[in-house]
Amino acid sequence: MYSPIAAEEAVKVIKSNSRIYIQAAAAAPQSLIQAVSARHEELKGVEICHLHTEGAAPYANPEFRDSFHVNSFFIGKNVRHTLKAGNGSYTPVFLSELPSLFKRSIIDLDVAFIHVSVPDRHGYCSLGVSVEATLAAIDNATTVIAQINKYMPRTHGAGIIHVSEIDIFVENHQPLPGHAVVAPNxxxxxxxxxxxxxxxxxxxxxxxxxxxxxxxxxxxxxxxxxxxxxxxxxxxxxxxxxxxxxxxxxxxxxxxxxxxxxxxxxxxxxxxxxxxxxxxxxxxxxxxxxxxxxxxxxxxxxxxxxxxxxxxxxxxxxxxxxxxxxxxxxxxxxxxxxxxxxxxxxxxxxxxxxxxxxxxxxxxxxxxxxxxxxxxxxxxxxxxxxxxxxxxxxxxxxxxxxxxxxxxxxxxxxxxxxxxxxx
The missing domain is CATH 3.40.1080.20 (Acetyl-CoA hydrolase/transferase C-terminal domain)
Structure with missing residues (x-):
């Protein structure tokens, strides 16, 4: 049904001066993020776009400013430092309108990093815990790279996609980032x-x-x-x-x-x-x-x-x-x-x-x-x-x-x- 490859191999399709969208929040695919960040010595001028993401964001290291520039549609803690450091920008946009930026080619995407559940017997995966603008990113991007993860919940609704919509597969099973419930003061x-x-x-x-x-x-x-x-x-x-x-x-x-x-x-x-x-x-x-x-x-x-x-x-x-x-x-x-x-x-x-x-x-x-x-x-x-x-x-x-x-x-x-x- 699909043939997964190593994350390091998958991100080799990314060229200098390309633009990547990363699925948001707890669905940010950590294996792909780590793999593309590891290419900082050979890539130049790559723009990485996303809303708030959970987990590490090594591409946001100011030392990698020549390799990566962060374009935040919502600024999370893991990339907040980039605005003052000069290797990041903020694009003001209502969350309701973010998909339109991709659909109308106001922001064109070369690659979309997504994170999905294991395909079912019919070949359908779920985007799990984050849909936001990811469907529009999949439709707009030239190349879609998916991390397949058995820990990604299979959620109902609009975030069901067929494996035929994915160009490159990486299989990496890791629990999703979580937030403990904190008692109110x-x-x-x-x-x-x-x-x-x-x-x-x-x-x-x-x-x-x-x-x-x-x-x-x-x-x-x-x-x-x-x-x-x-x-x-x-x-x-x-x-x-x-x-x-x-x-x-x-x-x-x-x-x-x-x-x-x-x-x-x-x-x-x-x-x-x-x-x-x-x-x-x-x-x-x-x-x-x-x-x-x-x-x-x-x-x-x-x-x-x-x-x-x-x-x-x-x-x-x-x-x-x-x-x-x-x-x-x-x-x-x-x-x-x-x-x-x-x-x-x-x-x-x-x-x-x-x-x-x-x-x-x-x-x-x-x-x-x-x-x-x-x-x-x-x-x-x-x-x-x-x-x-x-x-x-x-x-x-x-x-x-x-x-x-x-x-x-x-x-x-x-x-x-x-x-x-x-x-």
């Missing part, structure tokens, strides 16, 4: 409780991974008939599904299914989604399409931020002018939830950083990006409460956001804002 628990109180029965949820989403999920055990339509999820939803809290019965789109475009979690998550028809993996131009999201009644989008100014502008991708992460899918879901009947767009964050710096600010830092505009956000939540900004004037917003800032900073924030505007 006291502040995150308070935020989780406030957010959970905003969620009604029969709502459809979008949330990421991390302590705040986990804190929200642990508070939903008495809710009924919730749905899941998200770009990513982790272990926190499993028990809610098993206990019939998340059923999907009242979704308007993909009713009775949990929808996602990539997954990151523990081995328990990867085992749970394996051959599980309740979980449907789709490309990000579907999961993150505002026109699709908004059809779900009571759509609740829960996202976070680096800082929020007192008028409601949300910075989620940079610290001042220094890029930190990316636009991702925040605006896709904030807008989709806003347009949903009974929907709620929520930004949840601790009131201060670990160093005691307020994250509710009079004005965003110079150079900071506005990911969600003041016109889009509905609710901002900290451990001090909920600010409902929808339909509120600027003065009302200032008051509401100052009231959920850390008490040590409230007076300074309010005074600084009015001094700044000459009020």
């Amino acid at each position: 006291a502040i995150e628990e308070k935020i989780g409780a406030y957010v959970a109180n905003l969620i009604e029965d029969r709502s459809t949820l979008q949330m990421g991974i991390g302590s705040i989403p986990n804190a929200v999920l642990t508070r939903l055990t008495n809710h009924k008939d919730l749905g899941l339509h998200t770009e990513m999820f982790s272990d926190g939803v499993i028990d809610l599904i098993l206990n019939n809290v998340i059923t999907g019965n009242y979704k308007a789109i993909n009713r009775g299914r949990a929808l996602s475009t990539f997954l990151i979690g523990s081995q328990r998550l990867y085992d749970y989604v394996d051959d599980n028809p309740f979980v449907e993996m789709r490309a990000s131009n579907y999961t993150n399409d505002v026109s699709i999201i908004k059809q779900n009644p009571k759509m609740v989008a829960i996202n976070s931020a680096i800082e929020v100014d007192v008028t409601g502008q949300v910075c989620a991708d940079s610290i001042g002018a220094n890029m930190y992460s990316g636009v991702g899918g925040q605006m896709d879901f904030i807008r989709g939830a806003s347009l949903s009947e009974g929907g709620k767009a929520i930004i949840a964050l601790p009131s201060i950083t670990s160093k005691g710096i307020s994250r509710i600010v009079p004005a965003l830092k110079p150079g900071a990006g506005v990911v969600t505009t003041r016109s889009h956000v509905h609710y901002v939540v900290t451990e001090y409460g909920v600010a409902n900004l929808y339909g509120k004037t600027i003065k009302q917003r200032v008051k509401a956001l100052v009231n959920i800032a850390h008490p040590d900073h409230r007076e300074t924030i309010e005074r600084s804002y009015f001094e700044m505007i000459g009020g």
Whole structure:
């Protein structure tokens, strides 16, 4: 059916000045990444594109700047240093629109690195825990190289491809990178409780991974008939599904299914989604399409931020002018939830950083990006409460956001804002 070769042989098709796309998150194929990185002495000017990836990224070593340049569509920790070092760039793009960059040949690809399950008896593989823009990359790339891995779950949905769509096969069986479930701290628990109180029965949820989403999920055990339509999820939803809290019965789109475009979690998550028809993996131009999201009644989008100014502008991708992460899918879901009947767009964050710096600010830092505009956000939540900004004037917003800032900073924030505007 297929004839695998060594990864070192497979990556020999890559030439200098070519462009590679790497499948995202926990699906980043480590054997191919290591093999192409090992060719740094003979390759020049290779552009490596991807969203956030788990695992090592040796090609991002600044010493290899002449060999590889990293083009991040979302900046992960393993390549964040490349922007200052000069061997990396960031391309701002909504996750919903990333596949279109490949489909419309705005970004042409020479090679796609993908990571798939073992083919079934009919010759079909699964893209497993990450679909995002990978289907578009497969269609656009001149050469598709796949790592076949028995540890890759076989997920249902759109990420099923036939071996005939793959040009070169590498067989390497290794467990996927995982994220342990971290218990929320006291502040995150308070935020989780406030957010959970905003969620009604029969709502459809979008949330990421991390302590705040986990804190929200642990508070939903008495809710009924919730749905899941998200770009990513982790272990926190499993028990809610098993206990019939998340059923999907009242979704308007993909009713009775949990929808996602990539997954990151523990081995328990990867085992749970394996051959599980309740979980449907789709490309990000579907999961993150505002026109699709908004059809779900009571759509609740829960996202976070680096800082929020007192008028409601949300910075989620940079610290001042220094890029930190990316636009991702925040605006896709904030807008989709806003347009949903009974929907709620929520930004949840601790009131201060670990160093005691307020994250509710009079004005965003110079150079900071506005990911969600003041016109889009509905609710901002900290451990001090909920600010409902929808339909509120600027003065009302200032008051509401100052009231959920850390008490040590409230007076300074309010005074600084009015001094700044000459009020």
